[in-house]
Amino acid sequence: MPDLNQPTVLVLNKHWIPINTQSPVQAIGQLSTDASTALDIDGDSMIPIKWEDWIKLPIRPQDLSIHTVSLEIRIPTVIVLSSYAKIPRARRRFSTDGIWHRDGGVCQYTGRKLKPGEGNRDHIIPRSRGGATSWENCVLADKRINALKGDRLPEEAGLKLIRKPTAPPELPVNLGIRNRFGIPDWEKFIGA
Secondary structure: OOOOOOOOEEEEOOOOOEEEEEOHHHHHHHHHOOOEEEEEEEOOEEEEEOHHHHOOOOOOOOOOEEEOOOOEEEOOOEEEEOOOOOOOEEOOOOOHHHHHHHOOOEOOOOOOEOOOOOEEEEEOOOHHHOOOOOOOOEEEEEHHHHHHHOOOOHHHHOOOOOOOOOOOOOEEHHHHOOOOOOOHHHHHHHOO
16 A cells, blocks of 8 residues: 555646645645646656546556455545646755855865864854854854864954855755655656
C-alpha cells in the first residue's frame, strides 16, 4: 500500500511549470474540488483529466491506487493547478548550512576555501555584545580564526571582512524540487 502522506505528486501551475510536490491525499482533495486536473501520462502522451473522468480510468500495472468503499482510484503522479499561475519564491532558511552556501564555503576573514568541518558560524558583533543571530551579522569563518577572534569585534582582533553579509536573494521554489522517489513521469518536467 502506498504511503498517502509522502510528497509523491508533482504540482504544476496552470502554465505547466513545476512549483511544488504534495501527497496523494492533498492531490486527490484538489482534484475532487476541481482546483486541479490530473495528467494521464503514458509514454510521450499527456492528457489533462478532470476528477469525474479520472475516477473512471483503469489501473495500469505501473500505477499506485487507493481503495474506497466502491472504487479503486489511480493516484496521479502529476497534477496541474486550474487557476494558479505564479512561481512562488522563497529564501533559504537561516542556518549554518545556509551561511556556508551563501558564503560559498569561503572564510569571510581570510578568503580561504574551507573543507567540511573547518568552518563555523561567526557573529560579527558577538552575541555577548548584543549581536543578532541573523544573515546580516553572521558569516562563515575558519574555526581557528573564529576562536582567535573570540568575543571581539573584527577590527579589535585585527580582522577585516571580505564583504558585508546580506540575506540571500529569494529564488523560485521550483529550483529545489528533486525527484527523490524516482518517479518517471516527473522527468518530463524536472529531469532525472
